[in-house]
Amino acid sequence: MLILGSGSxxxxxxxxxxxxxxxAVRPPEIDETPLPGELPRRYCERITAAKLAAVEADSEDIVLCADTTVAVGRRILGKxxxxxxxxxxxxxxxxxRHKVITCIAVRRGSAAWHRTSVSSVRLKRLSEREIAGYLATGDWKGKAGAYAIQGPAAAFVAWIEGSHSGIVGLPLHETATLLQQAGLEIWK
Ligand SMILES: Cc1cn([C@H]2C[C@H](O)[C@@H](COP(=O)(O)OP(=O)(O)OP(=O)(O)O)O2)c(=O)[nH]c1=O
Structure with a gap:
């Protein structure tokens, strides 16, 4: 059984x-508060591991969890x-430029794997009018860094390097690799 440990x-x-x-979809309930002085990548990996540990599953089940964190230098931007x-x-x-870090983790029984995808994104210089207009769409809600590349904020995205699916929240290259490592067949 494949369990997505995410409400996203x-x-x-x-x-x-x-x-x-x-x-099954089992959103994990965990405390996402950063530790004092915690760096973004370490934070993202710690939160992903905590999410994975919080999802109940049988020993044969495959559980997949992820966390997306936006980082401006050492600063963590959550939702x-x-x-x-x-x-x-x-x-x-x-x-x-800022970084979008998505860590994914997979568990099956006592075995666990994780991968971290780091992308760089540059947004255009935003006017107050653009910020107000975007906020009015409501699309910022529930998104790390208060924007979503897959929505109207795509108009602000001047350049990316890395993984588009990773920026949205689940890097598919890494996800496919880990799920196959855990024994799931993707190409049937
Ligand atoms: C940067 C960015 C983030 N996001 C979203 C993905 C995630 O849902 C969210 C970051 O929050 P997360 O804490 O990673 O995930 P979540 O709380 O939505 O779901 P769960 O913990 O149950 O897995 O930001 C986008 O949709 N597009 C983007 O471009």
Whole structure:
């Protein structure tokens, strides 16, 4: 049985792109607060491991979890709590490069694997009008860094390097590799 340990609809859609439908979806409940001074990649990997540990499964089940973190230098941007915080995130991201880190982890019985995908993204310089217009769409909600590359914010994305699916929330190259390592057949 394949268990998606994620409540993110994006992750379900990305998994479907590989022709996979999870037998169960079990969103993990964990504390996502960064530790004092924790660096973004370490944070993302720790949170992913915590999500994986929080999902109940039988020993033959394959569990897949992920976490996406936006990093501006050493600073971690999670999901904005309200439009004001979302605006502050977008002003910070405006006109500069940042990283989008997605860690994925797979477990089967006592075996576990993980991979981390790091992409770079540059947003155009955003005017206050563009920020207000984007916030009004509501698309920022529930997204790390307060934007989603797969939505209207794509108009702001000047350049990327890395994995598009990783930026959206589930790097498919790494996901396919780990699921196959765990014994799941993708190409039947
Ligand atoms: C940067 C970026 C993030 N995101 C989303 C993906 C994730 O859903 C979200 C980051 O939050 P996460 O904490 O990674 O995931 P989640 O809380 O949505 O789901 P779960 O913990 O149950 O797996 O940001 C996009 O959809 N597009 C983007 O371009």
């Amino acid at each position: 609809p994006r992750r379900s859609e990305l998994l479907a792109q590989l022709g996979l439908t999870p037998d 904005a709590a309200d439009p004001e915080e979302a605006a502050a995130f977008l002003r910070l991201l405006s006109g500069r």
